[in-house]
Amino acid sequence: MFAQLSARLTPRSEAxxxxxxxxxxxxxxxxxxxxxxxxxxxxxxxxxSIDWTAELEALVDQARYRxxxxxxxxxxxxxxxxTFHLPDAENVxxxxxxxxxxxxxxxxxxxxxxHVTELQxxxxxxxxxxxxxxxxxxxxxxxxxxxxxxxxxxxxxxxHSPLPGEYDNIVAVPPLGYRIKEGEGAGMLFEAWQVExxxxxxxxxxxxxxxxxxxxxxxxxxxxFRQRLVAMGELCVTSLPPGxxxxxxxxxVNLLMxxxxxxxxxxxxxxxxxxxxxxxxxxxxxxxxxxxxxxEKALYRRVGEQELVENxxxxxxxxxxxxxxxxxxxxxxxxxxxxxLGDIAQIVRPRxxxxxxxxxxxxxxxxxxxxxxxxxxxxxxxxxxxxxFPARERSSLSRVQVAGQDIxxxxxxxxxxxxxxxxxxxxxxxxxxPQIISQxxxxxxxxxxxxxxxxxxxxxILASPQMRAKLQALAGGTTVPTLPIGALQxxxxxxxxxxxxxxxxxxxxxxxxxxxxxxxRVTNRRILQEAMWLKFWNVPSDRExx
Numbered sequence: 001m002f003a004q005l006s007a008r009l010t011p012r013s014e015a016x017x018x019x020x021x022x023x024x025x026x027x028x029x030x031x032x033x034x035x036x037x038x039x040x041x042x043x044x045x046x047x048x049s050i051d052w053t054a055e056l057e058a059l060v061d062q063a064r065y066r067x068x069x070x071x072x073x074x075x076x077x078x079x080x081x082x083t084f085h086l087p088d089a090e091n092v093x094x095x096x097x098x099x100x101x102x103x104x105x106x107x108x109x110x111x112x113x114x115h116v117t118e119l120q121x122x123x124x125x126x127x128x129x130x131x132x133x134x135x136x137x138x139x140x141x142x143x144x145x146x147x148x149x150x151x152x153x154x155x156x157x158x159x160h161s162p163l164p165g166e167y168d169n170i171v172a173v174p175p176l177g178y179r180i181k182e183g184e185g186a187g188m189l190f191e192a193w194q195v196e197x198x199x200x201x202x203x204x205x206x207x208x209x210x211x212x213x214x215x216x217x218x219x220x221x222x223x224x225f226r227q228r229l230v231a232m233g234e235l236c237v238t239s240l241p242p243g244x245x246x247x248x249x250x251x252x253v254n255l256l257m258x259x260x261x262x263x264x265x266x267x268x269x270x271x272x273x274x275x276x277x278x279x280x281x282x283x284x285x286x287x288x289x290x291x292x293x294x295x296e297k298a299l300y301r302r303v304g305e306q307e308l309v310e311n312x313x314x315x316x317x318x319x320x321x322x323x324x325x326x327x328x329x330x331x332x333x334x335x336x337x338x339x340x341l342g343d344i345a346q347i348v349r350p351r352x353x354x355x356x357x358x359x360x361x362x363x364x365x366x367x368x369x370x371x372x373x374x375x376x377x378x379x380x381x382x383x384x385x386x387x388x389f390p391a392r393e394r395s396s397l398s399r400v401q402v403a404g405q406d407i408x409x410x411x412x413x414x415x416x417x418x419x420x421x422x423x424x425x426x427x428x429x430x431x432x433x434p435q436i437i438s439q440x441x442x443x444x445x446x447x448x449x450x451x452x453x454x455x456x457x458x459x460x461i462l463a464s465p466q467m468r469a470k471l472q473a474l475a476g477g478t479t480v481p482t483l484p485i486g487a488l489q490x491x492x493x494x495x496x497x498x499x500x501x502x503x504x505x506x507x508x509x510x511x512x513x514x515x516x517x518x519x520x521r522v523t524n525r526r527i528l529q530e531a532m533w534l535k536f537w538n539v540p541s542d543r544e545x546x
Contacts, residue, residue, distance in 0.1 A: 017126035017138035077101025079292035090168035098173030107136035216476035239272035342489030348443035353393035375419035416468035
């Protein structure tokens with residue numbers, strides 16, 4: 001049977017994945033035991049028709065909880081491809097194993113070439129396309145993923161790249177999070193580098209997936225990449241729903257679509273906001289497909305170049321497309337005096353020295369580390385985590401040390417939690433065990449002469465639900481939301497007049513008094529309840545035992 005199938009395959013060249021399939025079919029290298037098992041699995045009669053898309057779906061699903069060779073399900077891949085709105089007459093090249101199911105869906109209506117070096121993907125996609133008669137050609141040469149027919153380090157091969165104008169459209173789902181180690185692209189994220197190498201080669205459109213982190217991080221290299229991306233031509237950035245990669249649902253990705261048409265600005269589309277999410281993989285997949293099918297009705301906004309410059313070329317759609325609540329907040333801010341947070345406070349978020357991992361020494365530097373969990377009801381409780389550093393790092397701790405009346409804001413994970421540091425920080429510093437912040441926090445240290453004179457008033461403004469919603473909207477990240485320090489510095493803060501400041505301070509005092517009363521009542525209730533049960537069971541209290 002394998003020999004007969006091999007004889008039917010006629011690859012045009014070694015670059016055709018069917019060449020590799022035919023070689024394997026000629027010498028499958030099965031043991032006798034494996035052949036006996038295979039013979040037992042073969043049906044005695046084949047059905048009149050086979051749904052090859054369903055077969056691909058089953059293969060992807062079986063590999064979902066292992067290392068999947070195809071990370072996107074066929075249904076989601078087809079739905080993503082439909083959002084491109086490509087004319088049937090235009091040809092397409094799809095690059096990397098991640099684009100396999102997108103290529104499969106697109107090939108139902110047009111000629112598609114899938115460039116992929118991953119062996120398992122080559123065999124599966126080439127055989128299924130052959131069986132289905134689908135216009136999908138699988139090329140073993142990937143211009144960037146690796147040199148032809150090898151598993152070498154990722155590097156660019158101009159010889160095997162799509163020639164300029166060879167394809168109307170190029171679609172890429174590159175390896176995510178990989179940073180190039182050497183060569184001309186050293187230090188760049190691969191997903192960014194491959195855009196610059198391949199986008200100019202598409203005759204009409206270049207489309208690629210990109211993580212949230214690439215679109216918002218404020219490193220110089222990534223900001224410059226985004227500026228070059230905007231300058232390439234017409235650019236549309238669409239955020240995609242969570243769960244695109246199935247079990248790796250924590251990875252947040254976006255679609256970048258650029259054409260060579262000149263345009264001043266960028267179009268942003270909110271494809272991520274969903275009415276509900278599901279923990280069930282099957283149900284979430286259905287919700288994702290429905291969201292992608294309704295993408296034409298999603299919120300969108302066209303942003304000019306000046307606004308992009310003011311936002312350091314941040315390309316996250318959530319930065320520019322506001323919810324109804326945030327839109328009301330922006331309108332309210334526009335109607336009253338505001339001031340930039342960076343103008344009234346110093347924003348501190350340095351990297352702390354690495355703590356000790358071995359046995360502690362008497363000469364080590366000690367510190368109490370404040371984490372997000374230590375912030376409650378607008379105040380920083382005494383930290384419970386003690387960390388030790390090598391003695392040589394003692395002076396470096398001052399970079400992340402807090403003082404009484406500092407304001408802390410969580411900028412990673414659960415973004416927007418705000419609290420004021422108590423006077424215990426100054427006492428600990430005097431005792432030689434300073435309090436420092438974890439990497440999830442930033443210090444907002446009001447400047448002398450600030451127009452908002454009260455630390456409590458400024459902290460109260462920052463801790464408001466509206467401001468927290470704003471901070472969360474400014475955050476981004478591939479897996480963990482992170483608020484850039486630049487966004488925190490540029491945050492517009494309402495500027496209360498003297499009368500409003502006094503009123504806010506009085507209300508904060510009232511809230512503190514109510515919270516104190518609540519705490520006392522909770523404590524008294526616990527004491528009374530404990531006494532009641534001790535009396536009921538005739539158990540002496542600890543005091544009586546003493």
